[in-house]
Amino acid sequence: MSRVMAQIAMVMNLDKCIGCHTCSVTCKQTWTNRSGVEYVWFNNVETRPGQGYPRRYEDQEKWRGGWELDRHGRLTLKSGGRLRRMLSIFANPIMPSIQDYYEPWTYDYENLTSAPLSADTPVAPPRSLISGEPMAVRWGANWDDDLGGGPSLASADPVVQRIGDSVRLDFERAFMFYLPRICEHCLNPACVAACPSGALYKRSEDGIVLVDQDRCRGWRMCVTGCPYKKVYFNHRTGKAEKCTFCFPRVEVGLPTVCSETCVGRLRYLGVMLYDADRVVEAASVPGDEDLYEAQLSLFLDPRDPEVAAAATRSGIPDDWLEAARRSPVHDLIMKYRVALPLHPEFRTLPMVWYVPPLSPVVDALAGGGHDGEDAGNLFGAIETLRIPVEYLAELFTAGDPVPVKASLRRLAAMRAHMRRINLGEEPDPSIGTRAGLTGEDVEAMYRLLALARYEERYVIPTAYAAEPGSVEEIGCSLDYEGGPGMTGPFGEASGTPAPVSVESFHSLKQRQTSDEVTHERVNLLNWDGKGVPDGMFPKRDRR
Amino acid sequence: MSWSETAMWVVTPYLTLVLLVGGLIWRHRYDRFGWTTRSSELYESRLLRIGSPLFHFGLLFVLLGHLFGLVIPEGWTDAVGIGEPLYHASALIVGGVAGVCTLGGIALLIYRRRTTGPVFLATTRNDKMMYVVLVAAIVAGLATTLLSAAFQAHDYRQTVSPWFRGVFVLQPDASAMIRAPWTYKLHTLVGMALIALFPFTRLVHAFAAPVGYVFRPYIVYRSRGAAGRQAVRAPRPGWDR
Incomplete structure (x- = not known):
C-alpha cells in the first residue's frame, strides 16, 4: 500500500430509528432554511418500502446516476462520458424537476386575520414557494411516511419492483423500517467526476465531499451524477449545494448536527483508513454483488504496524491514527461486520453505512405468536423469511442475501445472548458461535450498539494541526x-x-x-x- | 472624418475592450460567487431542452463564422482558391442557418421566460436589459446577412474586417468601416454594446466554459489547507473595505 487516506465515516443502526425526523429538521434549520433551497433536505428519513426522496431516485435506468462498467470493463459514469456531458451542457436531459422532489410551499397566514366575516372558520391556504401562486399540496419529502398512501405508493418503490410482483402483499404485511439518508461522501464520488468546473472535491484530510461555491458555475451535472440524488441545485443562487458532513463541527471534534440531535442515538462517527490507490480497482470489480467485499478490502487495519507506518508516510497525523484505532465505525464495519453499505451497485463506494434492522424478523415472529428473542427461532426466521431479507439485500448488498443474513444472525445472537444474561440465566456461548462471534465479542458489540456513550459513539480527531500564522x-x-x-x-x-x-x-x-x-x-x-x-x-x- | 465617426470606430472599440477585460477581472475578483449560469431548468425543462441547445449551438456556429470572416483576410482565402462569390455563398448558407437557429432558440427561450411563472420571477432587470441588446444584435446581424442575399452583396471583408483587425494592432482603419453599409454599422455598434455588457450580466457564464474538464482526472482531491488559503483571505483593515 502506498497511499493511505483517512475518511470520517458514519454508521447508522436502523433498528433504533423511530422515524422522528429530528435529524432532518435540525439539519434543515442549520443548513437549508434559506430561499432557493426550500425543497432541499441534506438529511431526509424515508420509510421503506417507499419511493424515497426525490421520488424513485434509486431507479438508475431513469436517472442515470453513479458508475457502470463499459464494454471493456472500464469504469464510466452511467450518464455518459466526458464529451457527451459537454455536449449536453446547454440543457441537462436527465435532471429531476422540482416536481420529482416536491414543490415547496408555505401558508398564507394573513388570511386568518384578514378574511371577511363568514359562517366558516378561515383557513391558511397553501402558497407555492416557487411561483407564489395558490397550490394544491400533492407530494412532500416524506409523503409516504409510515407507508402512508398504502400499496399504491409503496409498490412504486424501485427495490420492491426489483424483487418481483409476487412478494408485494406478503411484505406489506411483514415489515416496514426507516432509512435516514445523508450524502454518502463516497470514496469514488460520481458527483465529483461529473462536475465540469471542478468545483466539487473530496477533501484529502477527512474525505468530506464539498462544493466550492466560488467555482461552481451551475452546470447541474452533479445532480445527475449522484445516484443518491444528494446534490441539490439552489435555484436562487444557481449553485449546487450538498450535505457538508457539518465540516465546521467535525473539524473541531463535534459530531454532525444529525448525529448530535438523534433521539435514538443510532449514529456513529469515526475514522476509516483506506488504500487510496486501489479505489478505482475496487469500484471496477465485475460483479455487482462483489462490490461489498471489494470495498471491505480497501479498508486498512489501523492496529497493523505496517499500516500505521504507511499512514504516517502519507501524512496522517498520530491523533488521527489513534482515533482510527478507537473508531466505532471501524468496529461495526470490519470487526463485527454488521454494518453494510447503501446500494454498493452504484459503484461510488459510499461511506455512510447501515446496520440492517432485525425488527422485521422479530416482529414477524412475535406477530405469529412465537418468542422473538429465542436464538433458534430468530436464526430459523432469518433463513425462512425470504421477503425482508431479499429487500434488505437489494438495499445493502446489490441483492446478495449472504452478507445480510450474516449481519442479521449476529444481531439475533446478540439479542438472544443478552436476553439470557438479563434473565439471570447461564450465558450460552454456542449462540454467538453460530453467528461467528465469541461471547466476549457479542457483549462488546452489545455495549457499542446499546450503551455506548457520546464519546464512544463519536470518535472524531479534533486537531487539524494549525498552520503557523x-x-x-x-x-x-x-x-x-x-x-x-x-x-x-x-x-x-x-x-x-x-x-x-x-x-x-x-x-x-x-x-x-x-x-x-x-x-x-x-x-x-x-x-x-x-x-x-x-x-x-x-x-x-x-x- | 467627423468626430462622431472617430468616436464610433476609434474610441468605442477600445472602450468596449477595456470594459470587457476590466469587467472580467473585476468580476473574477469580487463576484466569483455570482459567476454562474443561473439555470432555471429546475422550474421548467420541456421548452428549455429544445430552446437552449438550439440557441447555444447556433451561437457557437455564428461565433465561428464571425471569427472566420473577421480574422482571416480575403487575400488568404483567395490564395487557396476560394473566390469571393463562393465564400459569400457558403457564409450566407451556414451563417443564415446558424442565425435562424439562434434567433429561433432565443425566441423560444424568451417566450418560456415570460410565460413560465417561476422563470419570470427569477428574471432580473439586468436580465431584461441584456435580452434587449442580445436580440438586437442577433436581429441586426441576421438582417445584414439576409439583406445582402436579397439585394446587392456587400463584401464586408473589404470594410469591416480590416477595421476589426486594425483594432487589435492599434491601427483602427475607420475609413474602411465608414464605407460599409449602415446595416453593418448598426450590427457592429450593437455588437460592441453586447461585448461591453458581458462581464456585468449573466452572459459572463460564457467565460466559464469548462474546457479543462476533458483533460482533468475524474476525482478531484483538495487539501483543506489549500482550500482554506484560497477561501479565507487575511482580514483587512477597516479603511480598506
Missing part, C-alpha cells in the same frame, strides 16, 4: 468580501452567500419590525421591559 486568519468568520451588510453588485443573485445565521437574523428582524398587516403590533418576546417600543400602544389621534 493561521491564528490571525481566524478572525471574524463574517469578515469576507461581500459579507453581511454588503450585497453583491447585481442584487441577490450575485455576491457571496450570506451565512445562514445572518440571513435568518435579518428575516427575523424584518418579521418583527415590518409586519404589513398589523403595523401597530410589537413582539413582546423581544421586549426587555424597558421603555415603550413603537407600536406597543395604538397611536393617539392628534386631531
Whole structure:
C-alpha cells in the first residue's frame, strides 16, 4: 500500500430509528432554511418500502446516476462520458424537476386575520414557494411516511419492483423500517467526476465531499451524477449545494448536527483508513454483488504496524491514527461486520453505512405468536423469511442475501445472548458461535450498539494541526468580501452567500419590525421591559 | 472624418475592450460567487431542452463564422482558391442557418421566460436589459446577412474586417468601416454594446466554459489547507473595505 487516506465515516443502526425526523429538521434549520433551497433536505428519513426522496431516485435506468462498467470493463459514469456531458451542457436531459422532489410551499397566514366575516372558520391556504401562486399540496419529502398512501405508493418503490410482483402483499404485511439518508461522501464520488468546473472535491484530510461555491458555475451535472440524488441545485443562487458532513463541527471534534440531535442515538462517527490507490480497482470489480467485499478490502487495519507506518508516510497525523484505532465505525464495519453499505451497485463506494434492522424478523415472529428473542427461532426466521431479507439485500448488498443474513444472525445472537444474561440465566456461548462471534465479542458489540456513550459513539480527531500564522486568519468568520451588510453588485443573485445565521437574523428582524398587516403590533418576546417600543400602544389621534 | 465617426470606430472599440477585460477581472475578483449560469431548468425543462441547445449551438456556429470572416483576410482565402462569390455563398448558407437557429432558440427561450411563472420571477432587470441588446444584435446581424442575399452583396471583408483587425494592432482603419453599409454599422455598434455588457450580466457564464474538464482526472482531491488559503483571505483593515 502506498497511499493511505483517512475518511470520517458514519454508521447508522436502523433498528433504533423511530422515524422522528429530528435529524432532518435540525439539519434543515442549520443548513437549508434559506430561499432557493426550500425543497432541499441534506438529511431526509424515508420509510421503506417507499419511493424515497426525490421520488424513485434509486431507479438508475431513469436517472442515470453513479458508475457502470463499459464494454471493456472500464469504469464510466452511467450518464455518459466526458464529451457527451459537454455536449449536453446547454440543457441537462436527465435532471429531476422540482416536481420529482416536491414543490415547496408555505401558508398564507394573513388570511386568518384578514378574511371577511363568514359562517366558516378561515383557513391558511397553501402558497407555492416557487411561483407564489395558490397550490394544491400533492407530494412532500416524506409523503409516504409510515407507508402512508398504502400499496399504491409503496409498490412504486424501485427495490420492491426489483424483487418481483409476487412478494408485494406478503411484505406489506411483514415489515416496514426507516432509512435516514445523508450524502454518502463516497470514496469514488460520481458527483465529483461529473462536475465540469471542478468545483466539487473530496477533501484529502477527512474525505468530506464539498462544493466550492466560488467555482461552481451551475452546470447541474452533479445532480445527475449522484445516484443518491444528494446534490441539490439552489435555484436562487444557481449553485449546487450538498450535505457538508457539518465540516465546521467535525473539524473541531463535534459530531454532525444529525448525529448530535438523534433521539435514538443510532449514529456513529469515526475514522476509516483506506488504500487510496486501489479505489478505482475496487469500484471496477465485475460483479455487482462483489462490490461489498471489494470495498471491505480497501479498508486498512489501523492496529497493523505496517499500516500505521504507511499512514504516517502519507501524512496522517498520530491523533488521527489513534482515533482510527478507537473508531466505532471501524468496529461495526470490519470487526463485527454488521454494518453494510447503501446500494454498493452504484459503484461510488459510499461511506455512510447501515446496520440492517432485525425488527422485521422479530416482529414477524412475535406477530405469529412465537418468542422473538429465542436464538433458534430468530436464526430459523432469518433463513425462512425470504421477503425482508431479499429487500434488505437489494438495499445493502446489490441483492446478495449472504452478507445480510450474516449481519442479521449476529444481531439475533446478540439479542438472544443478552436476553439470557438479563434473565439471570447461564450465558450460552454456542449462540454467538453460530453467528461467528465469541461471547466476549457479542457483549462488546452489545455495549457499542446499546450503551455506548457520546464519546464512544463519536470518535472524531479534533486537531487539524494549525498552520503557523493561521491564528490571525481566524478572525471574524463574517469578515469576507461581500459579507453581511454588503450585497453583491447585481442584487441577490450575485455576491457571496450570506451565512445562514445572518440571513435568518435579518428575516427575523424584518418579521418583527415590518409586519404589513398589523403595523401597530410589537413582539413582546423581544421586549426587555424597558421603555415603550413603537407600536406597543395604538397611536393617539392628534386631531 | 467627423468626430462622431472617430468616436464610433476609434474610441468605442477600445472602450468596449477595456470594459470587457476590466469587467472580467473585476468580476473574477469580487463576484466569483455570482459567476454562474443561473439555470432555471429546475422550474421548467420541456421548452428549455429544445430552446437552449438550439440557441447555444447556433451561437457557437455564428461565433465561428464571425471569427472566420473577421480574422482571416480575403487575400488568404483567395490564395487557396476560394473566390469571393463562393465564400459569400457558403457564409450566407451556414451563417443564415446558424442565425435562424439562434434567433429561433432565443425566441423560444424568451417566450418560456415570460410565460413560465417561476422563470419570470427569477428574471432580473439586468436580465431584461441584456435580452434587449442580445436580440438586437442577433436581429441586426441576421438582417445584414439576409439583406445582402436579397439585394446587392456587400463584401464586408473589404470594410469591416480590416477595421476589426486594425483594432487589435492599434491601427483602427475607420475609413474602411465608414464605407460599409449602415446595416453593418448598426450590427457592429450593437455588437460592441453586447461585448461591453458581458462581464456585468449573466452572459459572463460564457467565460466559464469548462474546457479543462476533458483533460482533468475524474476525482478531484483538495487539501483543506489549500482550500482554506484560497477561501479565507487575511482580514483587512477597516479603511480598506
